[in-house]
Amino acid sequence: MSIHRFLLCVCMVTATSAWLLAEEEPTVPNAYPAGPLGEVVRLGEQLVYETKDHPLSKPFVGNQLNCTSCHLDGGTHPDAGSFLQTAAAYPAWSPRENRVITLEDRVLNCFMRSQNGIRPPNGSQVSVAITTYITWLSTGSKIQMNEKKPLGPRHVPELEFDWSKANPVQGKEGYKTYCLDCHGQDGQGTADGPPVWGPQSYNDGAGLSRVPKLASWLKVGMPLDDPSLTKQEAADIAAYINRQQRPRFKLEEHLPKAERLGEYNFEPAQP
Numbered sequence: 001m002s003i004h005r006f007l008l009c010v011c012m013v014t015a016t017s018a019w020l021l022a023e024e025e026p027t028v029p030n031a032y033p034a035g036p037l038g039e040v041v042r043l044g045e046q047l048v049y050e051t052k053d054h055p056l057s058k059p060f061v062g063n064q065l066n067c068t069s070c071h072l073d074g075g076t077h078p079d080a081g082s083f084l085q086t087a088a089a090y091p092a093w094s095p096r097e098n099r100v101i102t103l104e105d106r107v108l109n110c111f112m113r114s115q116n117g118i119r120p121p122n123g124s125q126v127s128v129a130i131t132t133y134i135t136w137l138s139t140g141s142k143i144q145m146n147e148k149k150p151l152g153p154r155h156v157p158e159l160e161f162d163w164s165k166a167n168p169v170q171g172k173e174g175y176k177t178y179c180l181d182c183h184g185q186d187g188q189g190t191a192d193g194p195p196v197w198g199p200q201s202y203n204d205g206a207g208l209s210r211v212p213k214l215a216s217w218l219k220v221g222m223p224l225d226d227p228s229l230t231k232q233e234a235a236d237i238a239a240y241i242n243r244q245q246r247p248r249f250k251l252e253e254h255l256p257k258a259e260r261l262g263e264y265n266f267e268p269a270q271p
């Protein structure tokens with residue numbers, strides 16, 4: 001092919017991928033919906049930031065974390081636990097439940113595991129508000145239900161790495177260098193960062209309790225404001241952190257009483 005044709009091709013390919021990229025880069029919607037729906041979106045946003053303290057969500061939280069502790073910037077971070085486009089993947093197949101689950105079910109699972117708490121009832125105010133907020137963050141995305149896993153298109157992809165090479169002894173040194181200032185000598189947290197192990201952390205049924213998942217998340221999320229670990233460092237530190245003590249997950253201890261598993265969404269109209 002002539003050099004001109006070749007250059008033309010290169011330009012077209014570059015232009016096309018730039019266009020695809022622009023199309024795929026999701027953004028936070030620039031306005032809340034009107035009326036009560038918008039109020040519920042805002043309530044959900046608040047609950048995502050203040051999960052452990054807000055009176056509606058606090059009874060269901062068993063540690064010192066908020067959703068935003070891992071879903072950075074309230075889930076608007078493009079990489080670390082992003083909620084952008086997430087609703088488009090649901091309902092999705094969940095191998096763990098051996099069932100198709102809804103976005104609401106997925107939210108409630110994070111309460112039981114990552115928040116080490118009790119599953120709020122389906123249809124409860126807290127669960128509806130958070131699900132509404134996450135759905136709002138997917139405004140404009142095309143439905144693309146996930147038939148393999150309950151994960152959205154922007155979930156943290158697992159790093160390619162030989163996990164048998166993750167070295168917790170090295171990880172302890174890495175933790176001291178990069179993490180200790182904010183997360184504390186004994187992992188119990190400081191004013192600058194939440195606990196990463198111990199009784200106030202995520203339990204061993206949470207996604208982050210798996211070394212590959214934690215390492216992949218650290219690679220895009222930590223140290224906060226400067227995620228710069230190498231794959232090896234992320235793997236080593238993840239192996240170190242996940243060797244420490246944390247709450248044990250037993251499903252029965254995280255379910256509400258049977259009669260509280262679901263609520264009918266109804267409120268009498270004001271006279």
Ligand code: HEC
Pocket residue numbers: 048051065066067068069070071081082086089103106107110111114115130134150151152153154155156157202206207208213217
């Ligand atoms: C300790 C960290 C942590 C906390 C706290 C946490 N999550 Fe998660 N959550 C995760 C991880 C890890 C995943 C898997 C995401 C991935 O692989 O990208 C996840 C997945 C999810 C998903 C599915 C995302 C997708 O891509 O489909 C939703 C929805 C979700 N969490 C909601 C919540 C809500 C709501 C809260 C607060 C009540 C919460 N999470 C608290 C770590 C956490």
Ligand code: HEC
Pocket residue numbers: 065068069070072073175178179180181182183192193194195196201202208218222223224229237241
């Ligand atoms: C400048 C302070 C700072 C540094 C340094 C830092 N973090 Fe964090 N980290 C945070 C904050 C703050 C959050 C919660 C994010 C939020 O609420 O916005 C967090 C969240 C986390 C979480 C998820 C929530 C939890 O507590 O389980 C983990 C895991 C974590 N950091 C691990 C690390 C590791 C490992 C390092 C070192 C490689 C590190 N962080 C370095 C401040 C920091």
